[in-house]
Amino acid sequence: MIHTVLGPIEERELGVTLPHEHILVGFIEDGKLTRDDYDRQEVVDHILPYLLELKSVGCRSFVDCSPEYLGRDPYLLRELAEKSGLHIITNTGFYQAPYLSPFVYEIPETELAKLWIREYDDGIGDSGVKPGFIKIALNKGRLNPVQEKIVRAALTTSLETGLPIQAHTNDGIAVMHVLEIMAERHFDPSRFIWVHAQNEKDLDMHELAFKQGMWIELDSIMRWPNEDNCRLLQAFLDRGMKEKLLLSQDLGWYTVGKEQGGDIRPYHKLFTVFIPFAEEWGIDRSVLDSLMSYNPAIALRNRS
Template identity: 85%
Template sequence: MEKSLGIRMRLRNNRFYVNQGRSRPMIHTVLGPIEEGELGVTLPHEHILVGFIENGKLTPDDYDRQEVVSLILPYLMELRSVGCRTFVDCSPEYLGRDPYVLSELAVKSGLHIITNTGFYQAPYLPPFVFEMPEPELAKLWIREYDEGIGDSGVKPGFIKIALNKGRLFPVQEKIVRAALTASLETGLPIQAHTNDGSVVMHVLEIMAERRFDPSRFIWVHAQNEKDLDLHEHAFKQGMWIQIDSIARSPHEDNCRLLQAFLERGMEAKLLLSQDLGWYTVGKAQGGDIRPYHKLFTEFIPFAVEYGIDPDVLDRLMSRNPAIALRNRS
């Protein structure tokens, strides 16, 4: 039953776009650009590889690329077998982004894999980030979009940043402003790690000042904020709201939050993911790697039983990610 539901979701998604009869925006995967209608059922926030090494000192010498591929591939194959088509890897540079690992996994798994440009937050930032002016930071990310990441030829499909709690710290505000600049130049959407909703309200202030469209911005870990009025305010401004605690917290808690968002009319801007994986640098055999398939095999059946319309779940897993991740250039 679980597999058939995932497959039905993928087919519904394909029909939705094939019947549009219009030109379709392109989205960059690690193997090249695809039309947004090819995205299919999507996990918009997961991880393959993460290395919590401070001050930007993580390098490929700290792990074995082939070990990462061999250990992660079975999890991706299992994910594909339940109907998922696209996997969005949210590890930014200096925290585990590796275009060569991602490209090999895309080829071997048959999944579309999307990577990013951008930076995370202290203490996982290299020292130069604190000194470099905002326009120069933006140029780094624009260059990766124009020329590819290093000599890999892989282009990012979105910008990944991180926000602290409360008002933005100076370095994070600079990163936010650089991300807005890079997004306007490249058309890439932004995914932002968050710890609460007040920091998102600060970002909305900056967006208003810069006349930046919030629909290009994904509020990651939105479940961390308990004041639903803040979510609704961000939604009304056009921002994407992402619940990515699926399989990390009780299904009933996630269903209750999802239902509350739906009752507030927020379906058109909701995303679901798990924030799972991953191969942890420095741990034997990558540590405790958590599988990616449980959203499909456990959460969706639970949510349907809970009373959430399966057609709504289809749209949250297929139509919405395609719109959120589309390039606006």
């Protein structure tokens, strides 16, 4: 079972999925982003055509990775899901400095987890929308105190709710630290998605995380040259990591504070540009299909 903004669905209903994209992002520091900082109708008007275009090329599900204080809006996502026909999934959790509310630095880990568990149990605010995953971030290198607290709270929340975790990541050293914490907590790494895995160049770190069960997400599609993405994807496949790989773009999005939302990058090109290129480059289409449908359904399923 997977929670979308319109309610729970079965894993088999997820279909072809983009596991890491964004609809709205507001880079306003110290947790000060509010609903008054943007016009929700304007966001709908600008983003809906991109979502309809995405659905027209066969994508069925869209995972929105903007956490609270960085642009999460369950009401906006629900309206876009209703109008686009896509399964849209939102999150609970917090990001990293400087986009954290000041209270996050002071609140104990257990209380932080309770906030996220409450959103899962009761819905986000009064929206009735339940999160389908936990979104956090890792700083570069070994975790600093606030990010370690956030990681530990996310593990607690995952164990209590069954939700998987997606973690914005800058390098493999942070992931190695997370694996240490997981071992200490007897936490199953298969509940955890290493986001932006392409940022780490040492493939031995990816393989180590994979062997412990962690998901590896290559989300630079349409950000990096197609050939570079194919080389990295093939390197992962050559190491036998197909069963734990995810592909996405980390694209969009309506940027709060920019006129008309700024430069919104379309979501459909992974399917219309990259996949044809990858096939021609030599990656089997059945492998690509598995990475875009079967794998996301397993990675995003609720373990409760």
